[in-house]
Amino acid sequence: MTKVAVIGAGLIGRAWSIVFARAGFDVALWDKFPNAIPAALDFIADRLPELRQAGLLGEEPEVVLRRIRPIETLREAVKDVEYVQENGPERVPEKKALFAELDHAAPAGAVLASSTSGIPASAFTEELRGRGRCLVAHPVNPPYLIPLVEICPAPWTDESAVERTRALMVKAGQQPATVKKEMDGFALNRLQGALLAEAFRLLADDVISPNDLDALVKHGLGLRWSFMGPLETIDLNAPGGLADYCNRYGPLYAKMQQQAVPLDWDEALVGKLQAARRADLPANMQPVRQEWRDRRLMALLAHKAEQPE
Numbered sequence: 001m002t003k004v005a006v007i008g009a010g011l012i013g014r015a016w017s018i019v020f021a022r023a024g025f026d027v028a029l030w031d032k033f034p035n036a037i038p039a040a041l042d043f044i045a046d047r048l049p050e051l052r053q054a055g056l057l058g059e060e061p062e063v064v065l066r067r068i069r070p071i072e073t074l075r076e077a078v079k080d081v082e083y084v085q086e087n088g089p090e091r092v093p094e095k096k097a098l099f100a101e102l103d104h105a106a107p108a109g110a111v112l113a114s115s116t117s118g119i120p121a122s123a124f125t126e127e128l129r130g131r132g133r134c135l136v137a138h139p140v141n142p143p144y145l146i147p148l149v150e151i152c153p154a155p156w157t158d159e160s161a162v163e164r165t166r167a168l169m170v171k172a173g174q175q176p177a178t179v180k181k182e183m184d185g186f187a188l189n190r191l192q193g194a195l196l197a198e199a200f201r202l203l204a205d206d207v208i209s210p211n212d213l214d215a216l217v218k219h220g221l222g223l224r225w226s227f228m229g230p231l232e233t234i235d236l237n238a239p240g241g242l243a244d245y246c247n248r249y250g251p252l253y254a255k256m257q258q259q260a261v262p263l264d265w266d267e268a269l270v271g272k273l274q275a276a277r278r279a280d281l282p283a284n285m286q287p288v289r290q291e292w293r294d295r296r297l298m299a300l301l302a303h304k305a306e307q308p309e
């Protein structure tokens with residue numbers, strides 16, 4: 001049985017525990033604050049039946065839950081594991097301290113991965129003896145519903161650590177994508193950032209309303225994006241494929257790129273967009289809408305799982 005440790009039992013640590021236990025792994029779960037563990041186990045026990053009902057859990061919830069073992073010390077949690085997923089606070093000093101402890105305590109062959117949203121692995125692993133086995137495995141929240149994981153090595157990470165992480169993620173039912181060089185925002189958030197930057201420009205210039213802006217994605221671009229990426233999209237949108245598309249529309253995209261001046265997300269703009277969102281979704285309805293989002297995601301995933309590639 002694959003043995004892994006999940007370090008930190010907050011929002012992301014508990015979600016990873018579901019991913020690994022669902023795949024049949026033995027999961028040792030540790031948090032610096034002992035109260036975090038029962039809260040995480042309650043959360044997981046609530047989620048598993050929903051996943052089972054949506055066809056996204058192959059076994060009974062109790063069977064999966066039993067694979068997640070709360071552990072009292074970090075040292076004990078990483079004993080005999082082949083992979084560690086760290087989910088502590090998003091601050092460099094905490095990541096440095098955790099990785100120093102993990103490097104000291106985990107078996108020499110174990111990969112040490114961080115869930116960090118944006119801190120490059122080089123910022124907290126440089127001084128470690130085992131820095132060659134450290135990397136970032138960045139999930140999209142929640143990873144038990146969104147399979148993509150960015151694998152982001154530091155310049156000194158061993159190729160074998162990257163390959164072993166990719167293989168483990170595939171075994172866990174996730175979809176790895178390797179980001180070969182350290183970059184702010186890795187790659188996924190750079191794509192999201194490019195879309196948001198243009199959206200905010202269009203809204204600041206009053207080119208379109210906030211509702212219509214969201215409609216462009218949910219009734220337009222996003223329909224394709226749930227089963228194909230932007231490269232396959234343009235490849236299918238011109239008779240001669242991608243090169244033909246670039247030939248036809250390249251000058252238009254070049255013009256748009258030249259017009260794309262950076263824009264401050266200032267108080268006035270953010271305030272206007274926040275007001276538009278709250279008019280559509282009162283603040284107290286946000287948790288209800290989050291549950292709705294997760295149910296929609298589960299239905300979409302179940303649909304995708306039934307379709308041949």
Ligand SMILES: NC(=O)c1ccc[n+]([C@@H]2O[C@H](COP(=O)([O-])OP(=O)(O)OC[C@H]3O[C@@H](n4cnc5c(N)ncnc54)[C@H](O)[C@@H]3O)[C@@H](O)[C@H]2O)c1
Nearest residue numbers: 008009010011012032033036087088089090115116117141
């Ligand atoms: N929330 C997201 O959407 C998201 C998405 C992708 C990645 N991440 C990353 O995952 C990591 C965890 O984020 P989260 O949203 O689960 O945060 P969280 O605050 O929910 O959980 C952090 C956990 O770390 C524990 N902790 C606090 N201090 C600690 C310490 N010194 N050592 C060890 N553990 C400690 C806390 O008790 C808590 O359970 C962060 O690096 C974050 O950037 C978050």
